[in-house]
Amino acid sequence: xxxxxxxxxxxxxxxxxxxxxxxxxxxxxxxxxxxxxxxxxxxxxxxxxxxxxxxxxxxxxxxxxxxxxxxxxxxxxxxxxxxxxxxxxxxxxxxxxxxxxxxxxxxxxxxxxxxxxxxxxxxxxxxxxxxxxxxxxxxxxxxxxxxxxxxxxxxxxxxxxxxxxxxxxxxxxxxxxxxxxxxxxxxx
Amino acid sequence: xxxxxxxxxxxxxxxxxxxxxxxxxxxxxxxxxxxxxxxxxxxxxxxxxxxxxxxxxxxxxxxxxxxxxxxxxxxxxxxx
Numbered sequence: 094x095x096x097x098x099x100x101x102x103x104x105x106x107x108x109x110x111x112x113x114x115x116x117x118x119x120x121x122x123x124x125x126x127x128x129x130x131x132x133x134x135x136x137x138x139x140x141x142x143x144x145x146x147x148x149x150x151x152x153x154x155x156x157x158x159x160x161x162x163x164x165x166x167x168x169x170x171x172x173x174x175x176x177x178x179x180x181x182x183x184x185x186x187x188x189x190x191x192x193x194x195x196x197x198x199x200x201x202x203x204x205x206x207x208x209x210x211x212x213x214x215x216x217x218x219x220x221x222x223x224x225x226x227x228x229x230x231x232x233x234x235x236x237x238x239x240x241x242x243x244x245x246x247x248x249x250x251x252x253x254x255x256x257x258x259x260x261x262x263x264x265x266x267x268x269x270x271x272x273x274x275x276x277x278x279x280x281x
Numbered sequence: 282x283x284x285x286x287x288x289x290x291x292x293x294x295x296x297x298x299x300x301x302x303x304x305x306x307x308x309x310x311x312x313x314x315x316x317x318x319x320x321x322x323x324x325x326x327x328x329x330x331x332x333x334x335x336x337x338x339x340x341x342x343x344x345x346x347x348x349x350x351x352x353x354x355x356x357x358x359x360x361x
Contacts, residue, residue, distance in 0.1 A: 130341050187290055207338050229334060230338075230339060250295070253294055254291075257294050257326055258294075260326075268325075
């Protein structure tokens with residue numbers, strides 16, 4: 094699927110907005126509403142705006158920034174250095190399920206399954222949740238995620254791996270209980 | 282070189298993203314051919330990624346779009 098920014102001339106839209114056609118901002122942001130919502134669930138490690146960034150990447154940054162400043166203002170979060178493990182912490186052992194059975198996507202019709210997934214992602218420590226949501230929920234490339242979060246590509250890869258392993262450990266046993274007998278997609 | 286399960290787990294993310302160096306990829310694939318546990322871990326991780334990427338998991342709450350645009354309008358008015 095082509096990125097939204099490849100399907101329309103966002104640079105021209107932005108130029109028009111800057112020139113005074115402020116109502117166009119609604120059209121500019123409309124395809125990104127879901128991204129704004131998903132990013133509102135994340136709130137740390139913001140990059141400063143980069144003129145060369147795509148609008149979608151920039152939007153992630155300002156959304157994260159806004160969410161973080163509001164949360165800070167409410168003084169409801171701990172400092173990152175105290176409540177998050179460093180990137181180089183030891184490996185995470187995955188859930189060992191010899192008889193893992195794959196689960197059909199139709200299970201998402203069941204609200205409790207969506208809720209389980211939602212809860213597991215939002216329960217990740219922020220530095221892992223950010224990378225996971227950008228890469229695996231929003232489909233950004235590793236490079237784009239690194240740019241939006243202002244971290245190195247290597248850090249994105251390390252955090253992504255840890256996030257995925259944490260989710261596997263949490264979710265695999267829960268999903269297996271929900272649909273223990275069916276197989277789903279074949280490995281490709 | 283033969284690698285054990287823990288080494289394979291360390292490469293699961295890279296395997297899924299298809300960015301492992303060729304020699305590591307070969308070692309991981311050889312291991313997966315005979316290790317049922319690692320194959321299951323790989324499948325479960327991949328399937329979890331497929332599920333969490335489904336739009337229904339992070340569905341926009343009812344009225345989110347209207348509230349977002351109303352707030353934008355408010356901000357735009359405030360700037361002019």
